[in-house]
Amino acid sequence: MNLHLEIITPEKIIFESEADEIIVPTLNGQIGILPNHIGLLTKIIPGELIIRKGSAQTLLAITGGFLEVNNNNVSILADYAVKAEDVEIARAQEAQKRAEKLMQEKTTEKDFKVAQAELIKSILELRVAGKIKKRSSQS
Amino acid sequence: MANISLIKRRIQTAQNVSKTTRAMQMIATSKLKRAQDSAVASKPYVEKLTFLTRNITDRIDPENISDYMKQVDINVRLLVVVSPDKGLCGGLITNLLKELLRYDNSFNNVKYIVIGKKAEKTVAKLGKEIVGSFDFGTTLPIFENVYPIVKLINDQFLGKNVSGVDVLYTNFFSVFSQKPNLSSLLPIKLPDDQTSGKDVKDTLDKIKRNSPYTLFEPSPDELLPSLLSHYLEMAMFQYLLESYASEQGARMISMKNATENAYEIIDYLKLEYNKKRQEKITNEILDIGGGAMALAYE
Structure with a gap:
């Protein structure tokens, strides 16, 4: 079972897709989220966000926000986020x-x-x- | 003679007015479009944030609730008024100020934070304490504008100077309809099941069943304040956006009416002008004809 990831900013939904692994910088350090992760709510600090799907990898810059993991649905509420290729x-x-x-x-x-x-x-x-x-x- | 040139001048004036109002109408139209877009775009974010906040408040001890949600026993309220800086937007401001006066009458002790010059004048006349005053601006509100406003609100509420904070703004129903609306901001009451509908409650219940164990890093007590203050900023931003869209919508309609009125006046004046001109020509022909006849008889 895959993770379903949504990255939402006040301006728009930046990213919405399936993913195999997500690596996020949080208040307690960098964490990786794999499928079937336990429910989690945490605060994101400014840093790099990595999304892996198969061999493909997406890199984003994020300036903070909240992360919620729920039954393989991951939502990231970001203050500001941008994909590396869009910088x-x-x-x-x-x-x-x-x-x-x-x-x-x-x-x-x-x-x-x-x-x-x-x-x-x-x-x-x-x-x-x-x-x-x-x-x-x-x- | 004098009459004709007078009419001509009036036509010119009406044309100038119509040009100005038409330009204002078009500006308002394009601004409204942008305001609507950005209101729609931020909707998923707001929904998710509300949802997260509810999720977390449902799980922490009632004793541990944040200061943002506590009732305070003081007989002073804080009202945040959001009004435009500029006029020429139909009945919007009048309606808003009517609502403001009604609020002022129903509570004895009200402090004010005013956003927008139009409200500032009225509140100043009331002689009540103004905690802060901000310009609304004539462009789309940006998120940074919210921070100083929310900081003032925080100081007042968390400093236990006021028992509650309300916001008076103009709600945007459609381009044709905007109504002033009074909404309670603090203490935070999350949209409960009556307003947010059954769906939200169902999903929340489902989440609880599916993942009864949710990790909070750091603990909910530490997370909640930052979530709530963010929620507050976002709510305030929504009110600003809503007011801005209303202002532009109202201005668009009132300027459209003004343009149409000006066109009507121009039509009428042109008709009058042509009538006068024809009358003058007829008179001149009669004059010449009369003169020629008189000569012929001699």
Whole structure:
């Protein structure tokens, strides 16, 4: 029996398909979910999300949210998630620079936090985008 | 003579007005389309979030419930009013403010958070305490706007300054119908079985049967607050979106009516203008004819 995975963000449903294995970064560390996993509800932290199906692998950047496993149905409620191949590298690089600059200027605590979140997001995007680039150039 | 040029000027004015209202109508139409799209797109997320939150609240001890869900015994309420910044959207604002005054009359002690300039003016006249005031903006609300609003609400409610938080916004039924709606935000009452229908309850029961053991990492007590605060943000965002869609829908219809009225006036004035012009020509011909006759008799 396969896992059925749904990744939902406030904007749209990003991913909906069957999967063999899902690897998620959570508050208690990275966990892998295989079919027939026990019911689980946990919090996702910013990181990389890996979905395996057969030999194919999908890589996503995720900035946090909630994960629910229920009878082989996995739902991920993400604040923001993007597939590695959909990352716009130039834009992410620019966002990273902008966020770094904002953090250096001594701004208010709120602005700092916003910039920090933006920085984490762009770094993650670049990291996953870099990974699939490497893989496709090897094959 | 003077009469004709006056009519001509009025035609010009009506045409200018019709151009402006038509442009506003088209802008509202395209904005409405986007607002509707994004409201539809966020629906699965909201449903899932509500579902998760219910799932978790069903499983924790009633004693352990989060502060968000506790009743507080204070005779002060907080009302969040969501109104447009700009007018020219038919009866929307009037209806909203009527509802606001009714609320204000039925509770003695009300604090306010106002979003949108139109509500701000009215609340300021009431002389009640305004905890916070935000602009609504004229573009699609973005999620970041919600954080400062929710933070204020949190401070007031968790700081036990108010016993409950209500939101007054305009509910979007269709392009033709938007009604002000009062909705209770805090303490959180999740949509129960009456409102969310039997399906949700059935699925919840099924889940409990199928997987009686659910792991919570970290524990439900730690998870719940972050889920609930997220739920709060999402709910607030929905209210903003709903109000925005209503504003644009109302503006679209009222501007459409205004354009049609302007066209009607133009038609009428043109008819009048042509009549006057014809009359003038006829008179001139009569004059010339009369003159020629007089000459011929001599």
